[in-house]
Amino acid sequence: MTQPHKTTYREAARAALREALARDPRVFLIGEDVGRYGGTFAVSKGLLDEFGPERIRDAPLSESAFVGAGIGAALGGMRPIVEIMTVNFSLLALDQILNNAATLLHMSGGQFQVPLVIRMATGAGRQLAAQHSHSLEGWYAHIPGLRILAPATLEDVRGMLASALLDPDPVLIFEHAGLYGMEGLLAADAGAVEIERAALRRRGRDASVICYGGMLPKALAAAAELAREGIEVDLLDLRSLRPLDTAALVETVSRTHRALVVDEGWRSGSLSAEVVARIQERAFYELDAPLARLCTAEVPIPYARQLEEAAIPQAEDIAKSVRRLVGKPDASPPTPFERAQRGAPDA
Amino acid sequence: MSAESRAAADDRARLLEQMLRIRRLEEKCAELYSAGKIRGFLHLYIGEEAVAVGVMDCLRTQDAVVATYREHGHALARGISAESILAEMYGKQQGVSRGRGGSMHLFDASTRFYGGNAIVGGGLPIAVGLALADSMQKRECVTACFFGEGAVAEGEFHESLNLAALWKLPVLFCCENNLYAMGTALARSHSQTDLCLKAASYAIPAWPVDGMDVLAVRDAARRALLAVRAGGGPAFLELRTYRFRAHSMFDPELYREKAEVELWKQRDPIAQLRAALVEEGRLGDADWEALEAAVAGELAGAVAFAEAAEFEPLEDLLRFVTSEPGAREGAPR
Numbered sequence: 001m002t003q004p005h006k007t008t009y010r011e012a013a014r015a016a017l018r019e020a021l022a023r024d025p026r027v028f029l030i031g032e033d034v035g036r037y038g039g040t041f042a043v044s045k046g047l048l049d050e051f052g053p054e055r056i057r058d059a060p061l062s063e064s065a066f067v068g069a070g071i072g073a074a075l076g077g078m079r080p081i082v083e084i085m086t087v088n089f090s091l092l093a094l095d096q097i098l099n100n101a102a103t104l105l106h107m108s109g110g111q112f113q114v115p116l117v118i119r120m121a122t123g124a125g126r127q128l129a130a131q132h133s134h135s136l137e138g139w140y141a142h143i144p145g146l147r148i149l150a151p152a153t154l155e156d157v158r159g160m161l162a163s164a165l166l167d168p169d170p171v172l173i174f175e176h177a178g179l180y181g182m183e184g185l186l187a188a189d190a191g192a193v194e195i196e197r198a199a200l201r202r203r204g205r206d207a208s209v210i211c212y213g214g215m216l217p218k219a220l221a222a223a224a225e226l227a228r229e230g231i232e233v234d235l236l237d238l239r240s241l242r243p244l245d246t247a248a249l250v251e252t253v254s255r256t257h258r259a260l261v262v263d264e265g266w267r268s269g270s271l272s273a274e275v276v277a278r279i280q281e282r283a284f285y286e287l288d289a290p291l292a293r294l295c296t297a298e299v300p301i302p303y304a305r306q307l308e309e310a311a312i313p314q315a316e317d318i319a320k321s322v323r324r325l326v327g328k329p330d331a332s333p334p335t336p337f338e339r340a341q342r343g344a345p346d347a
Numbered sequence: 348m349s350a351e352s353r354a355a356a357d358d359r360a361r362l363l364e365q366m367l368r369i370r371r372l373e374e375k376c377a378e379l380y381s382a383g384k385i386r387g388f389l390h391l392y393i394g395e396e397a398v399a400v401g402v403m404d405c406l407r408t409q410d411a412v413v414a415t416y417r418e419h420g421h422a423l424a425r426g427i428s429a430e431s432i433l434a435e436m437y438g439k440q441q442g443v444s445r446g447r448g449g450s451m452h453l454f455d456a457s458t459r460f461y462g463g464n465a466i467v468g469g470g471l472p473i474a475v476g477l478a479l480a481d482s483m484q485k486r487e488c489v490t491a492c493f494f495g496e497g498a499v500a501e502g503e504f505h506e507s508l509n510l511a512a513l514w515k516l517p518v519l520f521c522c523e524n525n526l527y528a529m530g531t532a533l534a535r536s537h538s539q540t541d542l543c544l545k546a547a548s549y550a551i552p553a554w555p556v557d558g559m560d561v562l563a564v565r566d567a568a569r570r571a572l573l574a575v576r577a578g579g580g581p582a583f584l585e586l587r588t589y590r591f592r593a594h595s596m597f598d599p600e601l602y603r604e605k606a607e608v609e610l611w612k613q614r615d616p617i618a619q620l621r622a623a624l625v626e627e628g629r630l631g632d633a634d635w636e637a638l639e640a641a642v643a644g645e646l647a648g649a650v651a652f653a654e655a656a657e658f659e660p661l662e663d664l665l666r667f668v669t670s671e672p673g674a675r676e677g678a679p680r
Contacts, residue, residue: 028483054483060513065472065506072476072490075461076411078483080476095503099466100473108454109445110667112461144668168670 004185012158012186013043013119013175017081019191020161021051024079027165028055030066031083040085041121041180067093067118071101071170074116079165084120087136087174101170102145113168117161122150123214123264124312125178130300133308135264137174137213138271141241147171148241149195152179152216154186156239159193167195174241176214176264198239198248204232207325208252209318210275211262212238219262222318231326241271249275250283257288258325262318267295294321297341310340359624362404362561364638366396366617369420371642372429373592375650376419376436376450380596384653385436387449388465392420394591397616398523399424401564402491402584405572409459411481411490413474415523416451416465417590421493427455429649439656446659447667467528468501470494471520475507478516478581489517489575496585497528499545500536508549508581515580519571520546522583523558525590530602546583558588559614589614 007015020027028051029044035058038045048056059066063084070082084090090097097118104112124133141148147167151157157175164171201216202223211219216237223233234252238244253259259279263272276291297311317337323330334342373391380389392399395417403424406412414421422432427443435442436450444454444463452463461477464470474492481488498504499522511518522542526533533540546553552574556567564586571582589611593600624630 057514060506060509062506062510064503065475065510068469068472068503068507069476069479069510072461072473072478073480073483074476075473076477076480076484078480095466095469096472099469100464104454104462105670106667107444107448107452108456108462109440109442109447110671111444111454111456113670147669 004187006183007154007186008180009154009157009175009182010041010043010180012154012190013180014045014047016158016161017044017047018050020081020165021047021055024165026077026079027081028057028078029081029083030057030059030070032059032061032085034058034083039083041177043180044083063089063092064096068096068100070116070118071096071104071114074114075104075112080116081161081165082116082118084118086132086177087120087122088131088134090118090120090136097140097146097170097172098143102143105169106145114170115165115168116170117164117173118170119161119173119175121177122174123176123178124296124301124308125214127303127305127308129303133301135213135296137172137241138263138265138274140172141244141271141274143242145169146242147195149173150213150239150241151175152213152237152239154182154184155190156193158186158190160195162192163195174213178214179217182217195240196243196245198245199237200234200248200252201237202233202235204234205256206231206233206258207322208234208236208256208259209262209322210236210238210249210252210259212241213264215262215264215313218313218315219318221315222322225315225319226322229328231322231328233322238275244274244278246278246282249279250286253279253283254286257286260292260294260318260321260325262294262313264296264312266298267293268298270295289325292321292325294318297337306336307340310336313337359562359620360630362400362565363617363620363624364642365400365404365424366561366620367638368429368642368645369396369399369423370617371646372419372423372432375646377592377596379436379650385450386438387451388416389436389450389596390417390594391590391592392417394611394615395523395525395558395588396420397561397564398521398558398586398588399493401561402519402521402568404565405568406489406491409486409488411459411461411474411477411488413461413470413477413490413492414463415467415470415494416463417495418453418463418493419450422453422455422460422463425455425458425460427453427458427460429645430652433649433653434656437653437656438658439653440659441652441656468494468498468503471498471503471507472510474518475511475516478511478518479514482514482516487576489519489572491519491521493521493523495528496522496524496526496533496542497531497536498522499542500528508546508551508583511581512549512551515578517575518581519568519575520551520581520583522585523588524585525588527590527594527603529594530598532602542585543583551581551583552579553583553585555585555587558586559616559619561616561620
């Protein structure tokens with residue numbers, strides 16, 4: 001049966017876990033509430049019944065210990081998948097991720113590989129306030145020794161895990177919490193996808209929009225709106241935040257000569273800054289306009305709905321930024337994001 | 348002399364030799380540091396030799412070891428050659444970690460020696476994971492995890508002991524209580540200074556041990572390992588010991604009295620065992636001189652090896668950040 005079936009990002013993530021567990025006895029899942037509770041975001045629901053408590057391991061609230069245990073188990077020949085509830089909680093395990101997972105291979109002179117996969121939810125949009133909503137994947141992308149993935153589609157959340165498990169080195173997969181409910185069609189034989197390259201989600205000649213993760217659906221919506229106005233966007237989904245697919249950046253900019261980088265992380269010292277820097281290093285003479293960025297307001301994500309929405313770039317903000325980038329007049333009133341950023345230093 | 352007591356005496360001579368090898372290696376390291384041959388941080392194990400030697404003597408080849416940044420002694424006692432240890436400190440590619448780790452990061456896959464960890468407490472979760480992997484793969488191995496009493500103040504200590512006990516994992520937690528976390532005395536950093544109580548609060552059997560007596564250490568480790576190997580979950584040893592030298596080569600030792608150091612030196616683990624063997628007439632001056640000569644010969648060879656070893660070419664700098672091609676889906680270790 002190859003008929004595509006309707007599914008969600010959450011179900012696709014679960015299907016990926018189920019397949020990984022069924023395929024390789026060395027694979028197991030550790031995390032807070034992954035078993036009896038079924039996963040904070042219900043991704044691992046039902047897996048405990050299917051695979052048992054030995055392989056679906058509920059961990060105490062000890063991020064550092066269970067991430068470190070994942071590292072140790074990987075060193076010991078297993079293929080652990082560690083789930084961390086949110087990227088904010090991953091900071092409690094940052095010591096293990098940076099000082100051990102990312103470092104052991106090099107520090108041991110190539111002797112000890114750490115084939116570990118860490119999955120975690122990232123991003124805002126659910127009124128969970130300033131300790132559950134940040135987008136810190138750009139920080140992790142700073143660290144040599146890690147591979148950082150950001151699945152933004154059903155195919156990618158279904159297929160990146162299998163490829164990550166084949167990597168002999170640590171891989172962090174950032175699932176955007178706002179995408180878990182996203183519905184769509186997925187081929188029945190959907191499986192492993194390559195994890196090295198960015199993907200062009202839409203082809204256009206007027207401007208490049210470069211984004212990843214939770215910003216992709218917003219960028220797609222903006223691109224559809226812009227197409228109705230006659231502006232064709234080349235939409236690049238980074239997919240892999242480390243390593244970055246620099247060739248794809250150069251390629252899209254060489255086609256459009258203008259680019260907007262959209263990043264749910266904060267702007268200062270961000271992944272978007274890295275993308276912009278690489279484009280100007282490698283494709284400066286292709287540019288017809290200054291590179292533009294659209295990032296989350298530099299504020300801890302607030303609870304109140306209207307404030308949270310105004311802190312995060314929305315589809316209309318992406319559309320407006322592209323209009324500005326291509327020099328198209330835009331008489332629409334300021335968006336909540338624009339209004340909220342007024343008066344910000346160097347906004 | 349019965350065959351049995353002769354065997355026991357030989358056995359003690361072996362422990363004495365192991366401790367002496369560590370002592371002389373560390374003295375050589377200090378000398379080489381002063382000569383500028385070794386750089387970075389250098390933490391010497393002098394005074395604490397009985398701990399590593401006593402515990403390692405009870406481990407099997409297939410067991411795993413996780414140690415700290417004061418780990419030259421553990422590495423040597425685990426069977427890593429003095430050559431590759433010294434070459435590592437010289438920063439040479441024949442070093443045990445190809446010169447990428449230095450004194451604080453000795454690693455060796457062939458003896459399952461997982462560092463050489465310089466984030467205090469950071470090795471404990473790794474030890475839990477190694478034991479988890481062994482347990483899930485039904486391998487009859489134990490992971491011996493060494494750390495200082497300073498690590499007991501870290502959250503990772505508490506998280507790891509809880510997890511190891513909860514999942515009944517085969518870990519031998521070896522707390523080397525040398526009374527000072529760098530320069531901060533135990534009583535200045537712990538509201539509860541009875542460390543065994545802390546381990547016991549996680550339902551882990553815990554014993555305080557005289558860490559200056561290699562036989563006591565070995566007996567305790569043996570007893571604890573019996574229980575761990577029988578599937579009883581982790582065990583905890585508080586090995587009461589003392590570092591005779593400064594914390595590192597940069598430490599002016601303002602935080603402790605010279606008299607205190609002298610007092611502990613009277614309990615030198617090497618001198619004690621030597622005296623016992625001499626007293627029993629089992630170790631003569633000639634035996635001791637032969638032992639010293641053998642160790643000196645080994646170390647001279649190791650220094651020559653490290654001197655002659657090569658620095659890794661600059662072109663190799665970026666190697667091993669990620670695995671090299673061909674390592675994909677590499678054989679499980």
